[in-house]
Every structure is written in structure tokens, then in C-alpha cells.
Amino acid sequence: MARALTVVDAGPLTTVQDAGRPGLAHLGVPRSGFLDDHAARLANRLVGNEPGAALLETTLGGVTLRTGEAVTVAVTGAVADVLVDGRGAPWSEPLSVPAGAVLAVGPARSGVRTYVAVAGGIEVDPVLGSRSTDTLSGLGPPVVADGDVLPVGAGRRPRPADVPRLPAVDGPLRVTPGPRESWVEGGVRRLAEAGWTVAADSNRVALRLHGEPLQRAVEGELPSEGLVLGAVQVPPDGQPLVFLADHPTTGGYPVVGVLHPDDLWRCAQLRPGEPVSLRQVAG
């Protein structure tokens, strides 16, 4: 077998992701793509890929792969143990993995999503210009399964990458007023004053928050309208959700706020049960 990775153990949820399908929302196509784009782009840079190349995104549980030819890989995002044929290997650095070796990425020790980039990128067939698996609409390749053989493109010589400067991870998530702020009692201020925890049913579509329910100030239905990435929507149960990459393109519940784009990647790494606070900033 030539340039390919064989999936020995796919873990609980591993998908192929790249920069997604932006620009097709008017056709009902979600953007999809990396959830933690800082980590994903870094992994690609470390192995000499274009920042938007396709790689693997794991969810909490890790992934185990066997190489065909020798390849260069990098593992970033949620911190996890990395083993090459059973021997410890560095995290967030380019790694040379020999031909036929087993690369095991362990469960996330903190955070949720670990990224595994390989020089040349994962070259499954693109759909609408992207190799991302869209878990909402089903576009793109299927979820990675045990035994899959993932083709790998021709790699370039890795270029020196800057030492990663990780963005600050502390402090509340910044949120600006949304289009229907007045539909919710207290608006963004109330959202920011309340304490929230990450709900267990959070996924690539949305980070779901659990806490004292927000109350509607305006009753009645809102006709469907376009949604942005990071929109904080308040459904009838008053438990807000923050829309992530696989979000639907339109929705009928009020959007009270919009998360600052620079804080979105953190939503990809918040674990169920973790506390979340928000801070209102000017729109």
C-alpha cells in the first residue's frame, strides 16, 4: 500500500475535516469544516500542508492508524498521548512515522478535539469543493470507521513553522448582541450574567449550554432566517445553544447574541459539565 493511512481504531467519533464549504448557505449547505481551526491550521503548517488541507478530527477518544509509506504527521488540539509503535512521541511537533508503523493518539486529557495532520493531506474525494464530513446534512465522506483506508496526497517537505503561540484560553467567551436580542428577557446582558455548564448533547452542530432558563420577552413564532457561525439561539426551553461549523443555515428561534469569532475555537474544546461564562462586548 502506498500513500494511505489504515484506520486500526476509529475511536468514538473521528471525521475528515478541512476548511469546509463556506459560501453555499443560500443553497442550504452548512459550512462544516474544522471546529478548532487554530489547532487544525497549526497541525497542517507543522507538516508543510496548506493551512486548509484535510486532516482528522477526533472527539474525546483518540484514534489509531497504521501507515503505508513513511509519513510526516503532527498532532495538535486537545492534549493527548501520542505513541508510535508503542513509544512516546511529542505532541504538536512534526513526527516522522516509519512505513508500516502504528500511530496511536490517546483519549484527550483536556479539551475534546485532537487534530492529526499528515503531510500531503487526507485525499478522500471532495464534495462541493470540500472533504469535510458534515454531520448535519451528511455531505462529504462518511464518518471514519475501523478498517478504512484513507488516501494521502503527495507531501511537501515540511517548512519550519513558527513556535505555536496559543491564544489565551482563560476568561469568559465574548458575545455581541444578536439580531433578536429584544426577544429574550434581559437580552445579552442576562446571557452574560448567568452561569452555564456545557450540556452532554453538545456536538459539531452546536455547543449546548445548561442553566437557569432564559425567558422569552416576545411570544410567537419567528419566521426562518439565516444563521451565522457562533449564533447564540434560544429555543423554547430557554437553554441557549451556540452554533458551530455544522449548524443549519436557517432557523426559527431567536438569536440573542453572536459569539466573537476569535473565541469560537474554544467552544470546540469545552467538555460536557465544564462551566462557561460569557462577557458582553460591543457589536
Next chain:
Amino acid sequence: MQVLPAGPGALLAALEDAADVPVLYADLRRDLPTIQGCRDVVPGARTVLLDGLEDLEAARTYLAAWTPSARSAGGEPRVVELPTTYDGEDLDDVARRWEMTRAEVVATHTGTEFTVAFVGFSPGFAYCTGLPAELAVPRLDRPRPRVPAGSVGLAGEYAGVYPSASPGGWRLLGRTSATLWDASREEPALLTPGTRVRFTES
């Protein structure tokens, strides 16, 4: 028009008249190159979302100057015919609600020129307007777990066709043989915002 905030890179234009939505949408599509960074223009039932904006003020200026009469995008709209077999599970139910015979329901549906107001719910799922308000029908109380691709249905003020099999709560009139969605086609969605739609009995 009200221009509502939607984060640092987006604006939501809320229109008084739903009929202006496709007009503003078409104008924005035409003028897209002049609006810096605008990546997505997403029509809704009463709104148009501009997303990916690099310059909110420039977009605000565009929207402030826009009127439907003065700048409406001309040109002949695209017309799509959808050959339809009227054997849907909810045809009798809709006939009761509309106080018509089945044949009259079919005649009303085939006799209406619909316009795609917006696309949402799933890739290529077009919400088509054109029926009078008094013929609006509520969604099913319990959505069906699986509705086949090509199913022709009604919900609220809209007519639509399921582009792919999915769960769904629309009341089904029949099915079309047309392929509404094919990701491998140059134009994956058969129906896009502004497309005129006619159902024909097959």
C-alpha cells in the same frame, strides 16, 4: 427595512414586505463584488443575511440606499417544471382542510406559479411561496421519521419538495421524478432563491 446586528462580520436585513426578499437577494447577488468580503447572502422568510463582511459600514450604506422599485434586478426568472404524481398520504387531509375535492387540490397546486423564497432545512430544500394565505396548513403534529426524496408537500404558507430522504413534518401531496439535489452537478440545487416553480401532473 431594519438592519439588525449579527456579529462582527454580518448584518441581517429585515424587510417589511416578504415579497421584497427575493428582490433584495437578487440585487445583492448581482452587486456582490462591490460589497467587500461578502461571502454569503442568505435569504429567509422576511430577511436577508449578509455574512463574511469585511466592512460593515459599506454594507450598511448599500442597504440604506436600496429600494425595491429603483434597483430591482431585472432579467427573466428561471422557470422549473416539476412533473408530479399526486398520490401523497395527506392529499385527502389537505382536501378536507381546503374544502375541495382531490382533483381541485391538484388543480390549485398545478395552477399556482410558485417562487422559491429561500432554501433551508437541508441542502436544496426550497421554501416556495405563491399559495394564498387562507390555504396555509399546519405541519404534522408528529413528523414522519422518514420522508422519501422527491416528496411534494405543504407546511404553513409554503410548498416544497424533499431533496433527499429525511424526517419531516410537511403534509404530502405527491412525489416528483425531478432530482432536486445532486452534489456532483455543476448546479447542485435545482431550485435556488428566486426560481419560479410550476408543478405539472404526470
